[in-house]
Amino acid sequence: MTPSYDRSSAPQPRAGLSRRTFGTVTAAVAATVAAPAVAAPAAGAAAGAAQAAEPRERPFRAARGRHSRRPNILFILGDDLGWADLSSYGSPHIRTPHLDRLARQGVRFTQAYSGSATCSPTRFSLYTGRYPGRTEGGLAEPIANKSVGLEPTHPTLASLLRDAGYRTALIGKWHCGHLPDYSPVRSGWDEFFGNFGGALEYYSKLGLGGEYDLYEGDAEYKDLRYYTRILTERAAEYVQRDHDRPWLLNLNFTTPHWPWIADGDTERSAEIVRRIKAGEPGALWHQDGGSVEKYTQMVEDLDRSIGRVLDALRGSGQEKDTLVVFASDNGGERFSYNWPLTGNKGSLQEGGIRVPTVVRWPARLDAHQVSDEPVFSPDWTATLLDVAGARPHPAHPLDGTSLAGHLLRGEELPERPLFWRVRGERALRRGEWKYYRGKDGRDRLFHLASDQREQADRASAEPALLGELRARWERIDAGLLPYPAVR
Structure with a gap:
């Protein structure tokens, strides 16, 4: 997924977003980190009429620069x-x-x-x-x-x-x-x-x-x-x-x-x-x-x-x-x-x-x-x-x-799982899919891109994917401390 412009003063999530990557120009952040700088930020606009300017590349700035x-x-x-x-x-x-x-x-x-x-x-x-x-x-x-x-x-x-x-x-x-x-x-x-x-x-x-x-x-x-x-x-x-x-x-x-x-x-x-x-x-x-x-x-x-x-x-x-x-x-x-x-x-x-x-x-x-x-x-x-x-x-x-x-x-992030564990619940997100087990012990699978509300359980339709994400969750969990016994 790549960043897009936000063209409203009070943006609504995922509504009418155009797609673009961040503008980039090379500059050093610190001696030990090479982190290229990006285009100068667009100027702020009046509330209710904010419009994002197109990115403008600027010249290379040496390490001693601001x-x-x-x-x-x-x-x-x-x-x-x-x-x-x-x-x-x-x-x-x-x-x-x-x-x-x-x-x-x-x-x-x-x-x-x-x-x-x-x-x-x-x-x-x-x-x-x-x-x-x-x-x-x-x-x-x-x-x-x-x-x-x-x-x-x-x-x-x-x-x-x-x-x-x-x-x-x-x-x-x-x-x-x-x-x-x-x-x-x-x-x-x-x-x-x-x-x-x-x-x-x-x-x-x-x-x-x-x-x-x-x-x-x-x-x-x-x-x-x-x-x-x-x-x-x-x-x-x-x-x-x-x-x-x-x-x-x-x-x-x-x-x-x-x-x-x-x-x-x-x-x-x-x-x-x-x-x-x-x-x-x-x-x-x-x-x-x-x-x-x-x-x-x-x-x-x-x-x-x-x-x-x-x-x-x-x-x-x-x-x-x-x-x-x-x-x-x-x-x-x-x-x-x-x-x-x-x-x-x-x-x-x-x-x-x-x-x-x-x-x-x-x-x-x-x-x-x-x-x-x-x-x-x-x-x-x-x-x-x-x-x-x-x-x-x-x-x-x-x-x-x-x-x-x-x-x-503007680099793409590598696909990696996001992992969560709390007593009685487990979850793992990879890409657009989320594996979830609630306190009832039932495994569920949701396609978040089309179902943010987590109402359409795709577990029976995608059993192989469900098993893959569950196994990934369990591999991560195996490396964590166990919960102490509840007294």
Whole structure:
């Protein structure tokens, strides 16, 4: 599959897409990586009338030129954001102009996936570039106690980039283990400001167990303002610094994860805090709260917050040389808009793992592009290491494939399987076909190009293909850690 232009200000997935490859011109990204530059990005157009310019090749730029520098990397994660929860992905009621603009300025992926169906396994897959099942902490779906986490000895995106000369920071949700044994600052990030657990109440910062969960480094930090505001301020401050070397910032919002509390909902916050302190089990899960309207407020607030960070980046003069990736950690929850996909968070159906994903790098990528190429979280790890001139650790080979050649040189990605495993479910995608086994133990086969909704089971019509994909899944699974016995 090759990228195409995106010719609308609020593009609808796979609707009327013309086909073209990325324009390319040779230039070096770093001394250790030969990554040709591409045509200059098309200028942005007014909303509702965006038209992509044809690619214009530019002269070769030597390594000392502006476009040869290694990029800063800003990787932004939403939390439980559904595939179609952005207006640029088809939401009929949520307006996300800042993320839509980001999509127009770069590449919008229509078939991008998370590394797993819940929070912490996906983060493991992004930080390590490997299947979650390769590490003990990745077997927790998600991490809910302090017994497991991302081992500090395991190489990470941050540690490998730091070894290659990058500054590294993580702002927001970690969810890869708890103190005293696990922490971002022990796994390669120079700085950490955020929460360790899977969820917290947005004002009080109380977590699932009623503990306070806002930290700077490994020390508690008191701030009782709305959490999304705090993270936005911190991220804007970071990107505006006078950095003396390229940097990586993982910006992990908790929005729009439950509890569904928008900025200003102090009465609802106080009610949930009262219930948490009274020892009510599951008070933070907010099973009796939320609404489509409240969810819409939270997603639109996330969009505005990201817009403020991107404005700060532009004001710092670093926008052109910063590679920005936006994605979600898994599919949406109860109030998400996932049409036409089936399933949601926790499931390996498309709605549980297909996520909105946008990449922008003004110095190197044309604007107004759409890619239908299937990609998933570990691919981004491989890609970012590639363009930064960092090498994976030989003892911990990556499961992802670098997209640098696809994005920067218009190369076709090799056909490879995308693999997922969660307790009770399995899935593997190869090309346009997906093998899926649900909790009922029944093997299914779907042709996603004609059946995104996974309703037409082709297992009986294509038994040989079903057996081939099942065998491929089982070969990969055989190399992973087994799940511990359920007690």
